[in-house]
Amino acid sequence: MNNLADTAVSSTPPQDRFEPGEVVCVVLPLPIEAAYDYAVPVHESLVLGDVVEVPLGRRFEVGVVWGPGKGDVAAHKIKPVVQRVGVPPIPDVSRAFIDWVAAYTLQPTGAVLRMTLNPARRWQPPTPPTVIAAAGPSLETAGVKPTPARQKIMAAVSKGRTFDSMSRMAKAVGVSSGVIRDLIDVGVLALRPVAASAAVQLPAAPTLEAGQRAAAGTICEKLGQGFSVTVLDGVTGSGKTEVYFEAIAKIMETGGQALVLLPEIALTAQWMARFVARFGFAPAEWHSDLSGKQRRENWLHTATGEARVVVGARSALFLPFKDLRLIVVDEEHEGAFKQEDGVIYHARDMAVVRAREGKIPIVLSSATPSLETMTNVQAGRYAEVHLPTRFGVAVLPKINVIDLKTDKPEKGPWGRAWLAPPLVKAIDDALRSGEQSLLFLNRRGYAPLTLCNSCGHRLHCPQCTAWLVEHKLTRRLQCHHCGYNAPRPIKCSSCGAADSFVACGPGIERVAEEAQARWPEARVKMVASDTLDRPSAVAELIEEILQRRIDILVGTQVLAKGHHFPNLTLVGVVDADLGLSSWDLRAAERTYQLLHQVSGRAGRAERQGRVFLQTHDPAHPVMQALVSGNDAEFYARESEGRDMLAMPPFGRLTALILSGPDEIQVKAVGEALARVAPQGEGIEVLGPAPAFMALLRGRHRHRMLLKTRRDIKPQALVKDWLERVRVPGAVRIQIDVDPYSFF
Ligand code: ADP
Ligand code: ZN
Numbered sequence: 001m002n003n004l005a006d007t008a009v010s011s012t013p014p015q016d017r018f019e020p021g022e023v024v025c026v027v028l029p030l031p032i033e034a035a036y037d038y039a040v041p042v043h044e045s046l047v048l049g050d051v052v053e054v055p056l057g058r059r060f061e062v063g064v065v066w067g068p069g070k071g072d073v074a075a076h077k078i079k080p081v082v083q084r085v086g087v088p089p090i091p092d093v094s095r096a097f098i099d100w101v102a103a104y105t106l107q108p109t110g111a112v113l114r115m116t117l118n119p120a121r122r123w124q125p126p127t128p129p130t131v132i133a134a135a136g137p138s139l140e141t142a143g144v145k146p147t148p149a150r151q152k153i154m155a156a157v158s159k160g161r162t163f164d165s166m167s168r169m170a171k172a173v174g175v176s177s178g179v180i181r182d183l184i185d186v187g188v189l190a191l192r193p194v195a196a197s198a199a200v201q202l203p204a205a206p207t208l209e210a211g212q213r214a215a216a217g218t219i220c221e222k223l224g225q226g227f228s229v230t231v232l233d234g235v236t237g238s239g240k241t242e243v244y245f246e247a248i249a250k251i252m253e254t255g256g257q258a259l260v261l262l263p264e265i266a267l268t269a270q271w272m273a274r275f276v277a278r279f280g281f282a283p284a285e286w287h288s289d290l291s292g293k294q295r296r297e298n299w300l301h302t303a304t305g306e307a308r309v310v311v312g313a314r315s316a317l318f319l320p321f322k323d324l325r326l327i328v329v330d331e332e333h334e335g336a337f338k339q340e341d342g343v344i345y346h347a348r349d350m351a352v353v354r355a356r357e358g359k360i361p362i363v364l365s366s367a368t369p370s371l372e373t374m375t376n377v378q379a380g381r382y383a384e385v386h387l388p389t390r391f392g393v394a395v396l397p398k399i400n401v402i403d404l405k406t407d408k409p410e411k412g413p414w415g416r417a418w419l420a421p422p423l424v425k426a427i428d429d430a431l432r433s434g435e436q437s438l439l440f441l442n443r444r445g446y447a448p449l450t451l452c453n454s455c456g457h458r459l460h461c462p463q464c465t466a467w468l469v470e471h472k473l474t475r476r477l478q479c480h481h482c483g484y485n486a487p488r489p490i491k492c493s494s495c496g497a498a499d500s501f502v503a504c505g506p507g508i509e510r511v512a513e514e515a516q517a518r519w520p521e522a523r524v525k526m527v528a529s530d531t532l533d534r535p536s537a538v539a540e541l542i543e544e545i546l547q548r549r550i551d552i553l554v555g556t557q558v559l560a561k562g563h564h565f566p567n568l569t570l571v572g573v574v575d576a577d578l579g580l581s582s583w584d585l586r587a588a589e590r591t592y593q594l595l596h597q598v599s600g601r602a603g604r605a606e607r608q609g610r611v612f613l614q615t616h617d618p619a620h621p622v623m624q625a626l627v628s629g630n631d632a633e634f635y636a637r638e639s640e641g642r643d644m645l646a647m648p649p650f651g652r653l654t655a656l657i658l659s660g661p662d663e664i665q666v667k668a669v670g671e672a673l674a675r676v677a678p679q680g681e682g683i684e685v686l687g688p689a690p691a692f693m694a695l696l697r698g699r700h701r702h703r704m705l706l707k708t709r710r711d712i713k714p715q716a717l718v719k720d721w722l723e724r725v726r727v728p729g730a731v732r733i734q735i736d737v738d739p740y741s742f743f
Helices: 003-007 092-105 109-121 148-160 166-173 177-185 210-222 240-254 265-279 292-304 314-318 347-358 371-378 421-432 508-518 535-546 587-599 621-628 631-644 663-675 714-723
Strands: 023-027 035-039 051-056 059-068 130-134 189-193 228-234 257-261 284-286 309-312 324-330 361-366 383-387 398-403 436-440 449-452 469-471 476-478 501-504 524-527 552-555 568-573 610-615 651-660 683-696 699-709 732-737
Touching (some): 023 109, 092 109, 109 314, 148 166, 166 535, 228 371, 240 324, 265 535, 436 508, 508 552, 587 610, 587 631, 651 683, 651 714, 663 699
Parallel strands (some): 398 610, 436 552
Antiparallel strands (some): 023 035, 051 059, 651 699
């Protein structure tokens, strides 16, 4: 039985074809309800999903044939489609998915379609593809010095392996593009046209351990068997990636495409290198760091089915796959899967919907699955496979708590300190044995708050409800919400005192400063999202770590997840309480997940890792769960708490965020909405109230929260609600179904 063949769009039923003279409805990729009727041009017939160019007012837009004409435009006003764009039609399942997401998120279909269609809008036929391959001569024969970088390249192109672009090769191999270019110049590498149907030759697969084999077997059995969700729940370092690679290998054998979603592009570099090592080719990437040309190529290859494996950020979900047969969501618990602007959606949840629409299996992988996912496992909606131990000889790290109330950091000649004596000693030990340490603090910059020592005036952003964060590297005070920045003032604007500003609290720059002062010989490196915004930058850093050119890493969460550094044995969490202070229904869960992930970086090879959590509250359930490793108890407690309050996943939330330049106007809209708020059993409306970020990028913000019982669908309620209120043009209402952010 192959039910996948049935869903392929190769054979078009007759009613899906439109002949010249007929009228079709075309959805345009615009953030408004925009579906207009157009006439099929005289020179060609059209099918559902065809990408077409149409006139719109005085310009031309590229849209998609969505169905027969709606008949709401007078016949004489209907304009013809200009032409069909030379790309494959958007498949039925993609269109059904777009419709579903639009209805669920309460967004216009066009806004969702935009995520699918973007590259096609500036369509140009791609240049004939070439690949980079070994040209024949060895480094020695060509007379170039066999540097480590060059040798790595040679190893990568051995056995006939090729790469489809210089940048991709650089990323996958972990060298700079310059080295590759040089080897092309001296004739060691060459650009070759792509062979028509290069058969993929898989390098030898790793031998799986018994537990891994069983997990892989369970997942592989689901391939081709319709829709299913499997949670791959394995401790950090258990080999979850190797396990789902088996399922991808099976797809490579049997045909079709696979999609892997990663939460952050910072994770792609090491992932790509592992993929290339396992499969011998680089998958197509999809994220914000691609050039326009790469985007068009990867989009087209996904649509034609040439791209067998796609790895990407959340928007990859909207690519028009020709024959998608497997989805993997790696680190499924990650908050980064929630897109917070434009179409607000959760990519993990929508991935499950995409799998259901496509009748294919999906794997949700994590060491700390979300409470939502665990609840689905317990209810029997999702299957689960478990990997309880690390791969090989590696064992889970030993987790210690440092009580900052008793073990206070000792000041040094450099000033205030943030590292408590037990952690300092542990770093001493690590340095002595030549091992690497990671100091984790989820806060960029030097100090999160700057205040006047004489009057207490705090420097905050003029456009946001936020303090300005001092950055010593850039010598500026920055707002992390809107990008506003200014030099540190010399005089206090409030009391006039000169040179009175002092930094309060630590950011990673300040911790790095302390580390360098304590260990002048050590090679300290600071890492944050603003220094690591491109996969290539990440690749270089990873190489530096692997080559042991760094002793102490000081970083935010960019490096806290997913990466595998064999020589890193110590993790110090500078402020384990940081995430717990915010009001957020998931604060404890998120902190637990993040600290667990960070801890999981320690001791991933022969030597057992050590983790130190600095906290003011050692008895907190999050710290206790981390120390004891009893995550079941932690989840049970969290789950009970949410169930009692009917909070997600036991109830549903929908947030309305009202914003505008004029606070009184925003408030008035909130009050008007409150007067006609939905009512009934199992329905509750909270607010309006000024948002925590009451001012953001110069806009005043109020929030409302609709809380509904699990069996009540909020979409119809919200639609109906909004129709009953007149909203002035300057006020914007954002709808966030299943909110993850409450600021
Ligand atoms: P996780 O994603 O669960 O944290 P990884 O998939 O990153 O774990 O695996 C941890 C390390 O162990 C990686 O370096 C991986 O290559 C290695 N590894 C896991 N399973 C195997 C195996 N069966 N054979 C060889 N190496 C393995
Ligand atoms: Zn700001």
